[in-house]
Amino acid sequence: MSDPSPSPKILLAKPGLVTGGPVAARRGSGGEDESAQFRSRLPSVASLNLLSDSWDFHIDRFLPFLTENTDFTVVGVIGPPGVGKSTIMNELYGFDSSSPGMLPPFSIESDDTRAMARHCSMGIEPRISSERIILLDTQPVFSTSVLAEMMRPDGSSTVSVLSGESLSAEVAHELMGTQLAVLLASICHILLVVSEGVHGASMWQLMFTVDLLKHGISDPSSLTSSLSQSSSSGHEKDNKLLESEEYLATPVFVHTKLQDQDFTPENFVLLRKALLEYFKTSSFAKDLHKTTPEVHISSPVHSNHLDSDKLKLFVIPLKKKDENARAQQESFTSALWKLRDQILSMKCPSFTRPVSEREWLKNSAKIWEQVKNSPIILEYCRTLQHSGMYRR
Numbered sequence: 001m002s003d004p005s006p007s008p009k010i011l012l013a014k015p016g017l018v019t020g021g022p023v024a025a026r027r028g029s030g031g032e033d034e035s036a037q038f039r040s041r042l043p044s045v046a047s048l049n050l051l052s053d054s055w056d057f058h059i060d061r062f063l064p065f066l067t068e069n070t071d072f073t074v075v076g077v078i079g080p081p082g083v084g085k086s087t088i089m090n091e092l093y094g095f096d097s098s099s100p101g102m103l104p105p106f107s108i109e110s111d112d113t114r115a116m117a118r119h120c121s122m123g124i125e126p127r128i129s130s131e132r133i134i135l136l137d138t139q140p141v142f143s144t145s146v147l148a149e150m151m152r153p154d155g156s157s158t159v160s161v162l163s164g165e166s167l168s169a170e171v172a173h174e175l176m177g178t179q180l181a182v183l184l185a186s187i188c189h190i191l192l193v194v195s196e197g198v199h200g201a202s203m204w205q206l207m208f209t210v211d212l213l214k215h216g217i218s219d220p221s222s223l224t225s226s227l228s229q230s231s232s233s234g235h236e237k238d239n240k241l242l243e244s245e246e247y248l249a250t251p252v253f254v255h256t257k258l259q260d261q262d263f264t265p266e267n268f269v270l271l272r273k274a275l276l277e278y279f280k281t282s283s284f285a286k287d288l289h290k291t292t293p294e295v296h297i298s299s300p301v302h303s304n305h306l307d308s309d310k311l312k313l314f315v316i317p318l319k320k321k322d323e324n325a326r327a328q329q330e331s332f333t334s335a336l337w338k339l340r341d342q343i344l345s346m347k348c349p350s351f352t353r354p355v356s357e358r359e360w361l362k363n364s365a366k367i368w369e370q371v372k373n374s375p376i377i378l379e380y381c382r383t384l385q386h387s388g389m390y391r392r
Contacts, residue, residue, distance in 0.1 A: 051123030066357035072132040076184035079194030081140040141177035188249040189348040219247035221351035
């Protein structure tokens with residue numbers, strides 16, 4: 001009989017900032033330190049990315065940190081550069097920035113990074129907390145720095161985004177954001193969709209595109225069982241099963257860096273109504289009433305999110321160096337605390353069947369192959385190529 005699996009591990013540090021495998025056993029028997037033997041088997045935290053710069057999915061790097069536990073939650077985030085994705089994920093992790101000597105799980109964009117127009121995250125960077133919350137931070141979408149890194153002198157892409165397809169860097173870059181969003185919507189329980197300000201609609205457009213393209217991508221808990229049936233029942237039955245068990249994460253729309261003039265009850269009402277109207281025909285809101293509900297707000301302090309099982313909206317004010325409290329305005333820190341409380345208490349969708357952390361990761365790799373080989377996404381790519389908006 002094999003040895004019992006080690007106690008659950010949590011990731012504490014940002015890749016590249018430390019060496020070795022910085023994990024801690026906050027749970028398990030007696031709070032004992034993990035053995036040096038197990039620690040030596042853990043991969044370097046610098047190599048934990050689920051998606052590499054070559055756009056390939058790697059499960060062996062993150063797998064040692066996962067267990068057979070089935071009571072876990074997956075939270076992903078997606079958004080453009082500098083909107084605060086990593087800051088929000090650090091808050092969800094429970095990172096205390098006041099603790100001396102502690103590095104954040106996800107690195108935050110520095111002044112130097114902004115000055116050099118660079119990005120911090122590449123692919124998908126995973127962490128898992130002591131509460132068994134799997135957090136997936138991602139590279140920015142609509143990022144000129146990502147585009148610059150993947151463009152050859154002739155304009156072609158260095159990254160193979162679609163299997164067997166040679167694309168221009170501009171088309172490949174556009175498609176990367178779509179593929180990333182489709183994957184997260186397929187494997188997460190909750191997907192944070194982060195925008196800057198109250199007027200940016202690019203992330204709403206991206207999620208609407210995801211809803212149109214995600215068909216044929218299976219539930220992460222049913223993938224293994226459905227594939228095993230195909231050997232005895234044929235591919236036709238298998239495909240029907242996959243289509244009947246499609247899964248969609250709950251999107252949470254977060255608008256950050258709101259200015260004082262934007263932080264008004266009237267703007268919140270308009271933003272909520274716009275969100276419901278925009279997605280009323282989508283899968284995200286298929287169970288909502290077709291008419292936009294009337295919203296009564298006395299103060300944004302008490303109403304910074306949209307109450308709905310299908311669509312949720314949060315707003316976070318701009319962080320200021322001098323955070324003096326103002327009447328009827330939440331501080332940046334308290335808004336993050338409220339966001340964390342709401343996310344962790346959300347009723348999120350369940351996978352079709354119970355699945356362990358390790359099974360979820362292995363099936364996520366299979367789902368990534370489905371995304372890269374999706375005929376619907378391929379057809380969307382060809383539409384982009386012939387749109388005249390991108391170089392060929």
